Amino acid sequence: MLRLEQVSLTFNEGTMDEKSALQDVNINLDTGEFLTVIGSNGAGKSTLMNVISGSVIPDTGNVFIDNKAVTPMQEHKRSQMIGRVFQDPMAGTAPSMTIEENLALAWARNKKRTFKLGVNKKRKNLFQEHLETLNLGLENRLSAKVGLLSGGERQALSLLMATFTEPSILMLDEHTAALDPSRAELITNITDNIVKKFELTTLMVTHNMQQALDLGSRLIMMDKGQIILDVSGEEKQNLTIEKLLNEFQRIRGEQMANDKAVLG
Amino acid sequence: MFISMFGAVETGLLYALMALGVYLSFRVLDFPDLTVDGSFVTGAAVSAVLIVNGQSPLTATVLAVLAGFAAGCVTGLIHTKGKINPLLSGILMMIALYSINLRIMGGQSNVPLLNQSTVFSSITSFWENLHLSAPFNSVLTAIGISNTPSTWGVLFFSLLLTLIVKYITDYFLKTEVGLALRATGDNKKMIRSFSANTDGLIILGIGLSNALVAMSGALIAQQGGFADAGMGVGMIIIGLASVIIGEAIFGTKSIARTTLAVIGGAIIYRMVVSLALRVDFLETGDMKLITAIIVVAALITPKVLESRREKRRRLRKRKELANAATTKKGADQDAAT
Ligand SMILES: Nc1ncnc2c1ncn2[C@@H]1O[C@H](COP(=O)(O)OP(=O)(O)O)[C@@H](O)[C@H]1O
Numbered sequence A: 001m002l003r004l005e006q007v008s009l010t011f012n013e014g015t016m017d018e019k020s021a022l023q024d025v026n027i028n029l030d031t032g033e034f035l036t037v038i039g040s041n042g043a044g045k046s047t048l049m050n051v052i053s054g055s056v057i058p059d060t061g062n063v064f065i066d067n068k069a070v071t072p073m074q075e076h077k078r079s080q081m082i083g084r085v086f087q088d089p090m091a092g093t094a095p096s097m098t099i100e101e102n103l104a105l106a107w108a109r110n111k112k113r114t115f116k117l118g119v120n121k122k123r124k125n126l127f128q129e130h131l132e133t134l135n136l137g138l139e140n141r142l143s144a145k146v147g148l149l150s151g152g153e154r155q156a157l158s159l160l161m162a163t164f165t166e167p168s169i170l171m172l173d174e175h176t177a178a179l180d181p182s183r184a185e186l187i188t189n190i191t192d193n194i195v196k197k198f199e200l201t202t203l204m205v206t207h208n209m210q211q212a213l214d215l216g217s218r219l220i221m222m223d224k225g226q227i228i229l230d231v232s233g234e235e236k237q238n239l240t241i242e243k244l245l246n247e248f249q250r251i252r253g254e255q256m257a258n259d260k261a262v263l264g
Numbered sequence B: 001m002f003i004s005m006f007g008a009v010e011t012g013l014l015y016a017l018m019a020l021g022v023y024l025s026f027r028v029l030d031f032p033d034l035t036v037d038g039s040f041v042t043g044a045a046v047s048a049v050l051i052v053n054g055q056s057p058l059t060a061t062v063l064a065v066l067a068g069f070a071a072g073c074v075t076g077l078i079h080t081k082g083k084i085n086p087l088l089s090g091i092l093m094m095i096a097l098y099s100i101n102l103r104i105m106g107g108q109s110n111v112p113l114l115n116q117s118t119v120f121s122s123i124t125s126f127w128e129n130l131h132l133s134a135p136f137n138s139v140l141t142a143i144g145i146s147n148t149p150s151t152w153g154v155l156f157f158s159l160l161l162t163l164i165v166k167y168i169t170d171y172f173l174k175t176e177v178g179l180a181l182r183a184t185g186d187n188k189k190m191i192r193s194f195s196a197n198t199d200g201l202i203i204l205g206i207g208l209s210n211a212l213v214a215m216s217g218a219l220i221a222q223q224g225g226f227a228d229a230g231m232g233v234g235m236i237i238i239g240l241a242s243v244i245i246g247e248a249i250f251g252t253k254s255i256a257r258t259t260l261a262v263i264g265g266a267i268i269y270r271m272v273v274s275l276a277l278r279v280d281f282l283e284t285g286d287m288k289l290i291t292a293i294i295v296v297a298a299l300i301t302p303k304v305l306e307s308r309r310e311k312r313r314r315l316r317k318r319k320e321l322a323n324a325a326t327t328k329k330g331a332d333q334d335a336a337t
């Protein structure tokens, strides 16, 4: 489904700020796999997402989706196949437009946009059905401006918008990090439900180790632009935070320096 | 007085098309597009030259609109493909259009349309053949206005045209493409992640905006009886004034409401200008200064009103608190005695 071959990327090469963000990264993700990605700040997790989505072009290496090389494809073409939710709840929706208009924007992702009305009776019903699954009452607020929603509501809507057209790949980049704990838990549950319901091939970056262990069928740990750990199956099931930290120390020979990681 | 207000509404309706164009770029796309000063003249020049050369007014106007669309697309291309900031892209195009407009007008800076058949001469003769002005004028005479307009045809035609353009704009902004256009002005990163080509949408949007501006220019030239290389100077500010005044007075609750507000703003702007020109010491040349003052006033007034409301609210709260304290004190004293 998703394959990265020897992807490398250096920012600001040849300057003081030179930064090797990805070094020879290889990933092979099967259809329906749910990958959680952890690693300290600056490890290259967001850059990995950006390389897959096309908002950043790697120096070398290739990205394949459905066995098709997508590296030369422009971002907006690729995003027909990719659903994304960002960390910032403001980033995933258009604030001055209504809930139904936002859903209509998302609905058109994998279709050709036409000069027909974006919101009609039939689509309203469809949107309402999907909104009901969030259990936030948003189905009764179709014509409310999204700018009026709370951060958690917006993030839930972003998640729905990114997924209900069933993209080939779903990418979540710390999408619960900006929310308070109870909201974060809500969004985590919704994420779990949606991914299962649509059987989406998913990459989820998280700063919360427990979340990375609870969710998903496979886990990778990144450090300094490299994938240093890749576990799946039963091994992943039996993983604990302690084991993860020990593993990091064994590989890197140092304590995990991560002021942001939430261990619990 | 009535005649000058009547004229203000007539031209205001035609300038409203330009203001709708400015609304598309400034508000919908969040793109401060200064191409307007040039594309307004392009519309006027193309239609005037074609009419003088014997084309039908309708053909001339349609081609003027297409010329404006093309000019806007070039601005969009300079911005998106050349990665030049919006303001500079617009200014560059505006300057370029000044020369191009002179070329269109065959090197002259003014093309008169006296005694030519225009959209308006056709409308007026059609209207008067049906004797439609008489009933309106008799109403006016009945309420004591003796100075009646020569025709109502232009007014009703302008009203009809502007409303049609308004409804098409409202509809367009709700289509799938229109929604993507609005999202481009709202959150580019987001709409790109939903597979919209933001560059293409910006080019389309600025093109449509300038098509409306050029339509307005073409009609103003035909109504005024000339195209002039300088008639677009400050047009962007007039458009902005119309948008801001309209939004402030009529509100922005929905798209349909906002486009109506913009049209209202354009008419009110014309009325204010023609009232200002009735003041003895002001001259036609002062119009641009008046416009700038109107825009500044329109931008500042809401803020001043808001801060005064806040101040009053605070004062009231303090007074309430003070009153509560004295009554409590009084009650305490009563209790003590
Ligand atoms: N556009 C950019 N220009 C320069 N450096 C960047 C850019 N984006 C990311 N980096 C750098 O690349 C490294 C990896 O960043 P990122 O992928 O955002 O890390 P994280 O794992 O925290 O998401 C960081 O050191 C960051 O400073």
Ligand SMILES: [Mg+2]
Pocket: A045, A046, A047
């Ligand atoms: Mg990151």
